[in-house]
Amino acid sequence: MEHFALWLAAFLTLGIISFLYKDNAWYKLTEAIFVGLSAGYWFVTLFWDNFYGKFWIGKGEHAYLYVGAFLGLLMLLRLIPKIGWISRWPLSFIVGATSGLWLINYFSSNIMKQVQATIFPLFSSQYGAGFDAGAATVIGNLVIFLGTFTGLVYFFFSKEHKGAFGYTAKVGIWVIMITFGASFGYTVMSRMSLFIGRIDFLLSDWLGMIL
Amino acid sequence: MRLPAILDRKACAAFFVVLIFLFLLVPNARSQGQAVKPDSIGRAISPDSLSPDLYPQAATRVEAIDTPNDAGESISISWKKSIDDYDGGKVKVYRIYRAEVVNGQPGEFKEVGDIPAGHDKYSFQDGNTVDGVEYFYKVLAVNQLRENNIATWEAVSETLPFGPIKSSAQWFDxxxxxxxxxxxxxxxxxxxxxxxxxxxKELFIRKIAGMEAVDEAVGRATEMGKKIYYVPGLSDMDNMQTIASINILGRVAELSATYETYLEVPVCRSMVMITAKEVVKEAYSKAGRPDTFQEDQVHYLTDDQFGYAAGIDGMVVREKPATIFYMGTFYAESLILAETGNSIGAIQIAGTAMPSQLPFFVAACDYTLIGEELFAASAYLSKEPKLxxxxxxxxxxxxxxxxxxxxxxxxxxxxxxxxxxxxxxxx
Incomplete structure (x- = not known):
């Protein structure tokens, strides 16, 4: 059985990789298996984890789970066209509740912490240390400050990017693009390691060519 | 009964001297602390045989307060270090003990945690309390000898119990x-x-290049007589990017209905499918073409990340849509999708606030909404005062x-x- 699973995994891996050549019947088969199997897998997982694992088992202890179950039930009213509009209520609840819940978290992590991390003495290693920083640190500090400043200016939408403001925004988009370039290279390398992982599976686990 | 010959008067006198000495010694030891059995057997030295010099002075000023700014179930204990707590001193570790209140007095004490010695200030958070239940706490200063991670002996001095104290939740942090x-x-x-x-009052919003290109992209699909694909990303309706994406979808659907171009929206979340269907249906009605809306325009593929990517890739290479929109949250599948779309020559407009995926969209798509542009785009398109x-x-x-x-x-x-x-x- 283990042998069969190994061969099946190799067959499916090669099927997916065959897409690099062109769309073909092998890829179509593999794609259909992947999509169908994963959809089924997620259905079963969500059913047992959420409906059974959380609601069915926990409903006795936590009465608030009935609220979630009720909202879920309202979603199913879409199946009855006449009252299908009621299914918008749970949707509204999810969107509204999520916005409220995340507001403070996003404000803290995306604004407060970022601003705090950008405020530092330009010419010293830490606050109160005087002017003790080396040239490399000073350059690094200036890059962070100017990069953040100009990058933020680019994201102003209510003022036209003209004149000095426009030039600043242009510097900002350059900073962003350079960052993207660095990020691109870094991520490509990590994707290469994923690809090497699959090749390693084929050559060592399946073919036994690498011991 | 006759005593053995060895116990003569001198021996008896010596015996009583030892007894008196021990009598004097024991209270002295008690004042410093009490011996506890080591947590191992084997070469352990009997606590009774420990020299009084091994006992450290106890910690002082133990205080316990309900941990402020928390959701309850936590009490913070602090104390001043023992005078024997210094580098090479007798105190090796502090142990914190807790007892529930029984008839106004501390009940049985149980250990709730420990902190190694060697600090200037000490505090410990007992995060395992029950709100409303009163507790007493005491801190033990422990001297010990450890061999192979096992204590062979321990000499302990303890503080007086502090309490009662109970934990509670606060409304504000x-x-x-x-x-x-x-x-x-x-x-x-x-x-x-x-x-x-x-x-x-007219409020100005600057041009967003990606959104300026929406009309052009939809028009191109119309001219070519091909489909438009709209991919709303991996996240569910509890993600701001998905919500922004759905707003943009409304505008794209309205345009495609106006131009009578088929719009297909493959999704990977059931809630997104329901919302997207509502939005597309409404957009078709708004454009005066409710009859052209088809239920399966918005359809579910799978919740799985790469299953979703594989499915869209297959559809893209087979149906060769003229225009593809990627708007929302994307992860590692971003480049797989964008590169496939690029390979068939589709005009691609992407938008995401995922910093790690933006480089791929910038590289492989014609237009990219970077970060907040995705959120501003819906305002730009709709011109709605609220947005x-x-x-x-x-x-x-x-x-x-x-x-x-x-x-x-x-x-x-x-x-x-x-x-x-x-x-x-x-x-």
């Missing part, structure tokens, strides 16, 4: 007051500008942040004030 004030200020500006927009006012309000917020950064850097560079403290937040 005062450590987050700065974030609260920030949100209030930002909300004020957003609401103010929404009111301004509603009252008819435009909100964008303007957020710009004011950004202006305040920029000012704060500049002022903060000046103050900190010239060592005037540690300004960044104002933005310190806890997780």
């Amino acid at each position: 005062w450590r987050r007051i700065n974030a609260f004030i920030g949100v209030i200020i930002l909300s004020f500006f957003i609401i103010y500008f929404i009111q301004q927009a509603k009252s008819g 435009i006012g909100s964008v303007k309000g957020q710009d004011i917020g950004k202006g305040i942040m920029l000012a704060a950064i500049v002022i903060g850097i000046i103050l900190e560079t010239f060592n005037i004030w540690n300004f960044s403290r104002l933005f310190s937040v806890i997780d």
